Amino acid sequence: MELRHLRYFITVAEEGHITRAAERLGMQQPPLSQQIRALERELDVQLFRRKPRGVELTDAGTAFLERARSILEEVDRAFATARRTARGEQGRVVVGFTGSAPFHPFVPRVIRAFREMYPLVSLVLEESGSSELVQGLHNEDIDAAFIRSPVADVVGLVVKPLLEEDMLVALPAGHALARETEDRALPLSALANEIFILYKRPGGPGLYDTIITACRGAGFSPRVGQEAPRIISTLNLVAAGLGVSVVPASLRRLQMDGVVYRRLSGSAELKAPLILACRPGENSAAVQRFLDLVQRPAESVASDN
Amino acid sequence: MELRHLRYFITVAEEGHITRAAERLGMQQPPLSQQIRALERELDVQLFRRKPRGVELTDAGTAFLERARSILEEVDRAFATARRTARGEQGRVVVGFTGSAPFHPFVPRVIRAFREMYPLVSLVLEESGSSELVQGLHNEDIDAAFIRSPVADVVGLVVKPLLEEDMLVALPAGHALARETEDRALPLSALANEIFILYKRPGGPGLYDTIITACRGAGFSPRVGQEAPRIISTLNLVAAGLGVSVVPASLRRLQMDGVVYRRLSGSAELKAPLILACRPGENSAAVQRFLDLVQRPAESVASDN
DNA sequence: ACCTATCGATATTTGATAGATATGCCTCGT
DNA sequence: ACGAGGCATATCTATCAAATATCGATAGGT
Numbered sequence A, B: 001m002e003l004r005h006l007r008y009f010i011t012v013a014e015e016g017h018i019t020r021a022a023e024r025l026g027m028q029q030p031p032l033s034q035q036i037r038a039l040e041r042e043l044d045v046q047l048f049r050r051k052p053r054g055v056e057l058t059d060a061g062t063a064f065l066e067r068a069r070s071i072l073e074e075v076d077r078a079f080a081t082a083r084r085t086a087r088g089e090q091g092r093v094v095v096g097f098t099g100s101a102p103f104h105p106f107v108p109r110v111i112r113a114f115r116e117m118y119p120l121v122s123l124v125l126e127e128s129g130s131s132e133l134v135q136g137l138h139n140e141d142i143d144a145a146f147i148r149s150p151v152a153d154v155v156g157l158v159v160k161p162l163l164e165e166d167m168l169v170a171l172p173a174g175h176a177l178a179r180e181t182e183d184r185a186l187p188l189s190a191l192a193n194e195i196f197i198l199y200k201r202p203g204g205p206g207l208y209d210t211i212i213t214a215c216r217g218a219g220f221s222p223r224v225g226q227e228a229p230r231i232i233s234t235l236n237l238v239a240a241g242l243g244v245s246v247v248p249a250s251l252r253r254l255q256m257d258g259v260v261y262r263r264l265s266g267s268a269e270l271k272a273p274l275i276l277a278c279r280p281g282e283n284s285a286a287v288q289r290f291l292d293l294v295q296r297p298a299e300s301v302a303s304d305n
Numbered sequence C: 001a002c003c004t005a006t007c008g009a010t011a012t013t014t015g016a017t018a019g020a021t022a023t024g025c026c027t028c029g030t
Numbered sequence D: 001a002c003g004a005g006g007c008a009t010a011t012c013t014a015t016c017a018a019a020t021a022t023c024g025a026t027a028g029g030t
Helices: A003-015 A017-022 A029-043 A060-085 A106-117 A128-138 A205-215 A231-239 A249-253 A285-301 B003-013 B018-025 B030-043 B059-087 B106-117 B130-138 B207-217 B231-239 B249-253 B287-300
Strands: A048-051 A055-057 A091-097 A122-129 A142-149 A158-172 A195-199 A223-226 A244-246 A260-264 A271-278 B047-052 B054-057 B089-098 B121-127 B146-147 B159-173 B195-199 B223-228 B245-248 B259-265 B271-280
Touching: A003 A017, A003 A091, A017 A029, A029 A271, A029 B059, A048 A122, A048 B231, A055 A060, A060 A285, A060 B030, A060 B059, A060 B287, A091 A106, A091 A128, A091 A285, A106 A285, A122 A285, A128 A271, A142 A285, A158 A231, A158 A249, A158 A285, A158 B223, A195 A205, A195 A244, A205 A244, A205 A271, A223 A231, A231 A244, A231 A260, A231 A271, A231 B223, A244 B249, A249 A260, A271 A285, A285 B059, B003 B018, B003 B030, B003 B054, B003 B059, B018 B030, B059 B287, B089 B106, B089 B130, B106 B121, B106 B231, B106 B287, B121 B287, B130 B146, B130 B271, B146 B287, B159 B231, B159 B287, B195 B207, B195 B231, B195 B245, B195 B249, B207 B245, B207 B271, B223 B231, B231 B245, B231 B259, B245 B249, B249 B259
Parallel strands: A091 A122, A091 A142, A195 A223, B089 B121, B089 B146, B195 B223
Antiparallel strands: A048 A055, A142 A271, A158 A244, A158 A260, A158 A271, B047 B054, B146 B271, B159 B245, B159 B259, B159 B271
């Protein structure tokens, strides 16, 4: 059996008339009669009762008609699905991000834009640590990740800097340096005697190294206090008065009681990058759409905090 | 597109290898390659990535594979449905019966047997008055009906007597005739002075006429009291002491408080028939199965009450 | 690094079969 | 009774699926 038989059968059933159906199908009556008979022979079921004026569905024919229609519909749907999947309009994209990434407005903005442009793509979001994200990319558990800094084991991954943002110092509310006018930039060297609460990623260098290096550049070697497993937890420690921290500017959105942010000056190298990591080649079209969308406006949006 | 393309596609997807798939399909590799390409061309979607050793589904191909499989399954189901419907193993049968019919064990027995033999046929049961049932047969609302007596407007319907059963007299519990030993038959003439509560069917002769005729044959003209719209309601009136009634023997199963049944003698013609009515020709196979099943064992079961 | 086996693509031929043409036969309506 | 309408049958044609032969690319062995 072929779909042709179903198409013919449906038309004949709808017309109740082989000759008219043949006309509608753009063919002659005899071959249509033959194909219908061939279908009946294969089914070993009489689908039509031949009447002197036209044909009429048998009960078996009626039952078959329903099914035949739904089969053709499903064929159409299968076509549409394949095409949409090929075009990246349908499918699944798993996006990972570190805890600090979504605070930069770029990330939620681009995710929202993607959902609007490709509503049929199911977008799975996963927050996790940078090393887990990199691992996830290798395992093909995730397709793309927003991370904060170049990672060690990114060999075999594509890493694209999206934007850089300034870093702020986060001070406990009662701190001496927090009393000054907030919007005046603080020289990094002013923090020489502070205890630093830093986010230390287990596997490889992150913002940690960036900060240490910047401090050295400002002429002091920072005293590092407690380390926290996630950026947000460092702020909890700052709020508790255990020290100061240096965090990406977008974290300012996270208004925590007991934490005051101040801009830093004289440390041009103290920037927090936002990086997109993905697997090279072999990405599904939907993933490719996502990557394109993320990178295209990245330049224009750039660092508008 | 034809089902052939789907069959080929699925096999290639499963083998990941065109040459092996061709082998499994009992054909050569080049035509299979061509058909796959033709499918891709029609879809305008690449379904396979050609690798040096075999082929590999693309994401679109994976999405399409699922659908393709379910389409072929649905085709199989459509075939099975058509065949079963043709054989009468699937479909719908609407059976009507008058209120008194199901009390004869033959009716529930045959219905149960049908359900067991043809579990895929949805059997709809409808209790209704004889004239409504006849009307329903004409309107094609019902396919077969168990009725009690030859009906007037059965023209155009097939009417098949299934069995005959004796009739009993139903007496009020306190009645003089009810005091005698119950299992001794009562001559019909003994009821000469009783008031008869009879079921009077609006459209045509029924048991009503049978009873009147039998009484005349026994030498008296019955005094007819209240008439009830359904046989069972006559028994309510009997229980209330408003008179006696004559009902099919199977109604004995309906043990009502205040009603006593006695056999009748000397009235061979006083029989209650059970009749199967249906439309001539043009019945669905499932209905035909039902009619066959009802009539085949009807002779053997006959009148075992 | 080269050579060879593997496997898909391409080119050409063959064959099956869907479809066209011509005609027959049955039924209904006039 | 006759003609028109409509499906079936018979025969022919053309298309397209499949077979055969060959090419080309790649991976893996030596």
